[in-house]
Amino acid sequence: MSDMQLFCVPHAGGSATAFLRWRRQLPAGIEVLPVELAGRGPRIADSLVVDARPAGADVAERILAERRPGVPYAIWGHSMGSLIAYEAYYELRERTTDLPGHMIFSGRCAPHSKQKISELHKIADDDAFIAALDVYGGGTKEALADPGLRELFLPVLRADFELSETYRWTARADDIHCDVTVVNGRDDQSVEAARLPEWHELVAGRVDFRTAEGDHFFLHTNQQIVHSVVSDVHSALAGSPAVDQRIGKDSS
Template sequence: MITLFCLPYAGGSAQVYKRWAGKLHSSIRLIPAELAGRGSRMGQPFYRNTAEAVQDLLPLVRQAALGGGSYALFGHSMGSMLAYELLHALREESMPLPAASFLSGRGAPHSEYEQGRRIHELPDAEFLDEVKQLGGMSAELLQHRELLDLFLPILRADFKLVGEYEPKPRKPLPLRLTILGGKEDSTVKGSLVEWEYYAAGGCDRVLFDGGHFFIHEQESDVVALLNKTLTAVPALI
């Protein structure tokens, strides 16, 4: 059995990954992480910065790391950023690192930082226009002001995390990364190949048809990759 922790994109909750549960191999235990301020944690204060988010996520992953079994991390877009920082936090604590790490829908830290934009500071209309360009926002949400009023603070808080994130210069992670991207994703900054600088074991780059939300558009193919990779991980006793 291997535990797969999934970190959501901006505006997402644990719910975005729960549909994978019936499609993942029976040997994979899915744990979609719920971030503060949404879903089952609605009402809790949003994270002030990335470091605070990582410290909140660490206990969840630490339990698996110390439990003696295999585990893996998956993050998409903002979740990719959080997963990368979580990997460094685990290494700094000398915790066992995941057997597999999937970073999806985001360019290498230096590329994203150099071209970062603080769109969370824009007025509502302009902010929503920027978010809509990413795709993934349902028409129902945009047509219902009550839902939008509930969702906007979550989006702003998440885009603040992303917009104010500053990667630190550190040694490459002592592992191999799997980098996922959409062939038509124009939101990713730089080349995905540049993730090579961040992993001593190198990277596997896998491209899918679709834009920024290819993980939903090509869900079957993404899950197939996870199944293939994670069922090949040697079982730990």
């Protein structure tokens, strides 16, 4: 029986399988629950989503379906998954008082950041689009050299980059009330490190900034930082009841 649930939202082009090995690598007591997004894996027949708000609503619905009452939980979103996890948090606020006790955002600046956003989804030529993805690392170009994988994953990548690059942040009446951890790779060229403190502007709780050795996909190559971050969250939440955070921004 676990004493914390960890829901994981993948990056652009990613799927729930990216987090499955965490079930073996993370400490006992942590139930790792990767969230499968529409259009991939067992949901390959579902239409791809190019808007973070409905994607967040979908993730919130899937989280609620897997919740075990009384067990605290955290959500980790990576890159595009950070945007979706952020939207899922506010969707959960609309639906329930059973809210996450911690949020983990990685591979991206804050949703309202003025960081220059790429427009890779507008590149019409497939080869040029794939080549442009090299800035993120992760071996995408090599993987898509296989015709079968290219046919399967290229539409997913295009839809996900459209979702990520066309996102428009809308101010909410309340900030995120739980504590937040922000993790980014030291060599991630897609994130402006100087803008990371902007996360403070969206969070009423504590924000812990962590820097991982690695690039944009550090969470798949640097198990040490993943173990450290999740273990710290686990220690803070284990044995605590699920959090009711439906309170106003200025409430005490």
